Amino acid sequence: MTGFELFQKRLNQHYRFYKRLKTVTVDWTVWVYIIIPFFIVGASVYIDLWNEVPTWPKLLTINHLLMFFVLYIFTSQYYSFLYPADVLYLWQKRRLIQTLSKMSIVYMALVQLLKMSLFLAILSPLVIKYLGLSLQAFFELSVLVYLLLIIMVILKRKAKVGLSKWKFRFTFFTLISITYMMLYINLWLNFWIVLGFVSSVMVSLFIIMISKCKNLEREISLDVDQRNKVSQLVLMQAAHIGAPDWMTQSNSLSSSRPWIYRKSQKIYPGYTPENAYQELIIKTFLRRRNWMFMYLQFTFVGVGLLILFPSWYKVLIYFILIFIIVQLARSYWNQIMSAQFLDLFKWRVVNLSNVSQKMFKLFLLPSFLILSLILGYTLFSFMGIIVMIVVGLALTRITANLLSQKVIIELER
Template sequence: MSSLAFLFNRLLQDFRFQSKVIKMVMDWTVMLYMTIPAVFMAGFTYRSWWIELPDWSEFVVLPGLASIVFIVSWSSQYRSFVKEADEVFLLKYKQKYFQLKKWAYGYSFIKNVVSILLAVLLVLPFLSHKYSFSITEVFCFMLLFIGFSSFIMSIKMIFSMYLQGWLEKLLLTLLFLFFLAATLLSFSQYVYMPAYLIGIALIFIVISFFLSYRRLHTTKYFYQEVAKENEEFMRYVQLVFGAAPELEKPKIIKRTRPLLFPQSKRLFKRNLATFGFLELFFKVILRNSSYFGGYYKLFAVTALAIILIPPLYLKLILLLGFWYFIWIWAGHVWDKVILTNPIGRQYENHDAFFSARKQACLVLTLPAICLLSVILIVNLF
């Protein structure tokens, strides 16, 4: 079997598996009453934008439109389509293994191009009607983010091979904030300079191919590639676990000692039952990054939506909806942490349990609401 046929076989396996996962979530009732109407409404709304832009389009700024495409570009990911069992065969025939990785890289690049094309089509009515983009300017706009997605895909590939855990996440977060700030602050100055955009895009593409070339011609990082591919293969399953808290699986901690509170000192001086519940709860969620990571993701997505959504009333609705949702989420996390413990379940009917639960929900809710309110006020002015 050729390497290209091998890739198509893996793509078919991936498609079948992801389809089964989606069908488990979206049965015929969801498709009939939610998905299909939503698709039709989105289509009619998009068509209306071409006829006449909505009233809130006056609040849409060019860096905001570029940020939407930027986020899509940032999601680019290289998939190697290698499995653990390939160690037996492919590593003995290295040329086939290298060819498989090259075809997989080409597939990942084309997939990123298609994603960016769809994102550009989404914002195209605003680019065309409000900012009077020509065909050449739209093409250069799209080419810039295609080059950027290729560059980010190569950076993520390198980070996954050389870095692990929090350091990789920290560096990617810093890169994301840096390029997002550059997009918001300087994009309007150069968007009407096609030669400049093409030059930057070509630099990104050349750098990405240079960074990827050696990684596509080595077997040194086989196990890292397998681990990353398994993450991508299970991406929809992880989304289901994240959307269904009762199916959520906390991250397994491999350290022998916790990073925070290694000596397990007391957080509160007063010896009260309420403080005992609170101390147990906050030590658990701070030591296990899966809980704090979920909290951060909810906050980050809401903050980004408040920044990008133009109408004020939608921002306020989003803020109130977040307040309600984060309170429910905090209560669920409390029940999961405390009530899964036999000792905690024994005291679930005590007054201290409900008092501590309310205080924990307040502590998790108020800081996020205050920060989002500040972001909303700053965004208005």
């Protein structure tokens, strides 16, 4: 087997891995309620940006653009396409490793070129219309950013492979400073001088990366860690539709300690089965940081979207967010009701209908009120706040009752 054939095989395995992740987390409901509305709204906002309709981009400066580019550069990464079994098979086949390393860098450069083209196309109305850069200046800056991205991705991986944790952190922040400085210098020096220097560094790094095959175990562990992080991130965000519990729980002892109700203080004074269920649901939600952060994430990201988007989008975004919060509440209830802990005790007869109504109202009310207040104020100023408080309260009551009926029917099946 040649190195190119090995690369093709690993690339197919790589795509199959992400295809399996997609089939697990993206079904027709995600397309209908999230992806398709996102593209429709995004396309309309993009057209508005070219027409200079929004006013918030006028606050942007060239320094914000450079910091955005630096953030994009240092969140990029690449795979070496190595697997744990390669320690046994490829250790003595240095030519295969060199070819695989070369092809992985070439593949990374092509993928990053496609990603960055899309990224720059999205940014182009902000840069050209609001910041006033010419097409030539934007093109020159884009070329420099692309070359710096390739260099810094390679350097970041080399630092991860060869340095300890603290040395890597120091190197990482040093690279960030150098990248920002190079982009800033390009605004004042001749573009071709900066381009020649950056290109020579990139060619030197390419030769060094291909010629050296040290620390194969560390390279493999980095690839495994990256795949695991991607899987955990995707499944964590999809946890409310049925991902395993262990995907959203940390192994850290410090993070497993509850940050509230550490000594299990009672919330309700009386001991009744209903109070016990309600206390269990409330304390579990507050102690499981992933659930709480997901709830806060959807709520406050929604606040930002309602503030930034134009008027007629706000109502659509509002109802999409309401739907997401409702699905989150329903999934959390189902997870609690299916917990094996509840089977350890013989509970007295409990009216779960009352419990579910109270808990859904408690869960939905903060988010619904915050989103309703923001929508009312952005659309109708202070008069809208009064109207949308009533709408938020009514929507919470109606949704909680309907949701309660649905989950009780599911439990009785």
